[in-house]
Amino acid sequence: MKSILLSAFLLPLALSSVVPRAEEKIDYHGFKILRVNVPKGAKDVESKIQELSAHILNPGKSALVDVVVSPENLKALEALSLESTVLTEDVGAVLDEEGPISTYAGFATWFTAYHSYADHIQFLRDLQGGYTSQSEVITIGNSVQGRALTGIHIWGSGGKGSKPAVLFHGTVHAREWISTMTTEYLAYQLLTKYASDTTVKALVDKFDFYIIPIVNPDGFVYTQTTDRLWRKNRQTVSTSTCVGRDNNRNWPYKWEVTGGASTNPCSETFKGLAASDAPENRAMVSHVNSLRDGRGLRLYLDIHSYGQYILWPYGYTCSGVVENDAQHRSIASRAAAAIRAISGTAYTIGPACSTLYATTGDSTDYTDAVGNATYSYTYELRDRGTYGFSLPASQIQPTVVETWAGVLSMLKDL
Ligand SMILES: [Zn+2]
Known part of the structure; x- marks a missing residue:
């Protein structure tokens, strides 16, 4: 079976977006994840790595780049003689641990497995x-392929x-499935606890919540039909x-930087x-403009994975902070403490550029500067790279529960 599937990769699988003929699902068994040390300013090496990798897991990092590489391209990558370590011996085996796409069987089991777009x-x-x-x-608009960007408004x-x-976005990056589950859990908690929990009732009475769990539906569907590690639209x-x-580099603020x-x-x-030339964007x-x-x-939250960060603007510059940087920090700090108190999961907090890496045309810079949001954050959920984008289904429940604690802390601080 494996040799038949591998024949698909004898085609030139050089560029990240090249997919096997007839769009059959990519079998990642035999693929490795390498952490490659890229010399500073080595543009030719960077482009060579991009050609040879099926995906880059942490695009934006310039020094230590985590790349998914096929068995066919491994030798060519090694021939570049870069310092590297193997993070994952078999990507397919890690994906197997994620568990199957589960059939919908009601709310009771929803947060114990991953699900189809429908x-x-x-x-x-x-x-x-x-x-x-x-x-x-x-619905706030349509995707490239005509899927409605669908969410729920709660008052x-x-x-x-x-x-x-209060606006929450999930799954702008297609492969970040835990962000879908988490944004849905936030909606679920706000509605199901309204009648019984005075804290939740006070918050829902104080704000209008707009929650869109999948803002990149085409990409999400593609991760289930063809390439589990697809990121873009x-x-x-x-x-x-x-x-x-x-879509998180396409927002019309500092896009040109x-x-x-x-x-x-x-x-x-x-x-x-051009800025905002993606229909989802x-x-x-x-x-965002109509809410403004x-x-x-x-409050705006853009929920991503992975890395365990709470970040706020700016992404586009590492010098200069938002005028309410101190308030952003104290709210994030209490949210991180609330998460740690639930499960021990440790988050790193800070302005995006100086804490993680530079990002231009990103969502939180836009919601802060143009959307006039009082507070704008990016969450990077579990984990720190052991499973990466494919958290085992057994980690869905603990992740959504701890994140709810962090978000609840933020809402109480508004
Ligand atoms: Zn992301």
Whole structure:
């Protein structure tokens, strides 16, 4: 079986977006993850690594780059004679631990397994269906392939649209499945605890919540049909055979600044040909702007994985901080403590650029500077690289529970 599947990779699997013929699902058995030490300023080496890797897991890091490499390309990568260590001997074996896509069997087992796109939409509908007087399913626009960007709007005793907005996004990067589960859990908690928990009731009465668990539906579907490690959307560009824009490098604020995204369509962080030229991005921008122009945006959270970080602007520059940097820090610090108190999971906090790496055209810079959000954060959920994007299903429950504690802490601090 394995040799048959491997024949797909005898085709030139050089660039990250090249997929096997007929779009059969990529079998990652035999692929390794290497952490490669890239010499500073070695642009030719960087592009060679990009050509030889199936995916780069931490695009944006310049020194130590984690690359997924096929058995066929391993020798060529080793021939570059770069310092490297093997992080994962067999990517396929790690993906096996994630567990199968589970059939939808109601709320009781929802947070114990991963699910199909259709079931995620059904989950939102079913959740909303139990709370019709204080929630509605919303769509904010369409993806490249025409899927509706679907979420849920939740309000309290003041009535629909009467309070400042809190906005949560999940799954802008297709492979970050734990972010889907987590944003859904936040919606689930807010609605199911409203009647019984006075803290939750007070928060839902104080804010209008807008929660969109999958803002990159095409990419998410592609991770389930074809390539589990796909990151970007599925938009083509006429100048290249490579596919996909990074919707978190496409926001129309500081998009033109260099160094925090790629102009190469084959890169994991391809910023697009122009600011906001991805339809998913245009949908998010117009929704953020409408919340700003309505009751205002109090808190924005962009939920990602992995690495265990809570980050705030700026991404585009490492010098200069937002005017309420100190408040961002104290709110994040208490959220990290709340998470640690639940499970011991340790988060690193700080402004995005100086704490992790430079990112231009990213969501939180936009919501802060243009969306006038009082607070804007990126969460990078579990783990720190052991499983990376494919957390075992057994870690879904502990992850969503600890993250709820962190987010609840933030909401109480607003
Ligand atoms: Zn991400």
